[in-house]
Amino acid sequence: MLLKEKITAQLPEWRDRVTKLVKENGDVKVGEVSVSQIYGGIRGVKSLVTDISYVDPNEGIRLRGYTIPELLEKLPKSGDAKFPLAGGVYYLLLVGDIPTLEQAQAVENEWKQRNELPDYVLNVLRAMPKDSHPMTMFSQAILALENQSVFAKRYFEGMTKMDYWEATLEDSLNLTAKLPSIAAFIYNLKYGNGEFVKPDPSLDWSANFAYMIGKGDDDEYKDLARLYFLIHSDHESGNVSAHATHLVGSALSSVYYACSAGINGLAGPLHGLANQECLRWLLDLQGEFDHFPSKEELEKFAWDTLNAGQVIPGYGHPVLRRPDPRFTAQFEFGKQFMPDDDLFKLAALVYEVVPGVLGELGKVKNPWPNVDAISGTLQYHYGVTEFDFYTVMFGVSRIMGVTANAVWARALGQPIERPKSLTTKMLEEIVAEAK
Ligand code: CMX
8 A cells, every 4th residue: 555655664764763862862851841831731831743744833834844825736636626635635644745646546545445434333323312513423423433443453463563553544544534424424414314425436535525415516615625624634733632632542542532532622612613603703793784894893893702701713823823824725715716705705804803903902912813714604605504513524634634643653652641740739839949
């Protein structure tokens, strides 16, 4: 298999590099940790390592060293598509180089051979209460697939440590292959006629998702799916979904257990669920006026939100200090394909007005839009109006990133995570001694 070959070829060098770094420089200090960081969500503490992506505060995400605009230009596209194949994105995350079209298609073909969703998973989803959140259903479906884990089976057969990554890669491909089908089935079950639509073997991974939710004839929506699945795939290792996946995987739980955990984290309103909150806020804003609001009216609406003690969803970020390039890429898509859409025009006005309002508030470190500020608006335009589903799409994409990280964590023998906790009394004593 292409991915296995490409990773195998890099492994000796990577293993030597990491062993040497730790053996010869293991005592070198990378940073310090303060009381406020310990009580503040370990914010900014440099304590994780990944070579798959890096978030620069000003530049935003780079996947394997490439910015979002570079990826949109360089990653291979098939046929008439204007946006890259997800198979190429997954190749890039796993292997580290921009693939050729053939290599991207090889990953797409791997997925096609592994995309069959067992009936019992469909039945698990059918059996869930009608008011289950789509994210609960998504996490449950992933967990239900755990009995198929190649890693778990081979581990109990006594596989050597050096082979862990190969079994993790098998699981990762088997799981990612099924994600569009799982997500689309949840969509149809929750909002449609409950039908399970089989993937069309002639379509790529992203386009198949579009096809299975009933948008097979909409080439623009297929391109939006390709864009969406690229930009949400990875965002370093410290965010909740990536870190939760890594933590659970570090106990050698399979990627099914680990990804289900990561998806549960993504379901939180301060993380992935913010995209549904954004659209809700925008629709509330639209509903407030019987005309397109002026800048002044919008400014007042934003202040009303803040004065009510609420955040303006889609704005701000723990790391970024400029507009999120994942926002910008989607905003450009909107400008190209729906410049006259009322909701898009409103989102554009919010982008003009809200950073100024948040700046005036004085305490917000980053007044600029993040990835969630616009993603729902684009989905809404194409008729995917059920906003509690949006985080599932985020999850479909994010699992590409976290499984690529899981493969490399196993390949480089990353150990079980076990940070040390202290009591408040101990911290008080440390503070007293420091004075
Ligand atoms: N609206 C109102 N207040 C905001 C704000 C916003 N959009 N963004 C930050 N603030 C406030 C914070 O609540 C905080 O106030 P307090 O000191 O009273 O608690 C203050 O500004 C400082 O916060 P910060 O250091 O700038 O931001 P944090 O790292 O603490 O929080 C985030 C980051 C994303 C949780 C926050 O900006 C927020 O709540 N934004 C809205 C929700 C959102 O869009 N989340 C999506 C994140 C994207 C992702 O997960 O990738």
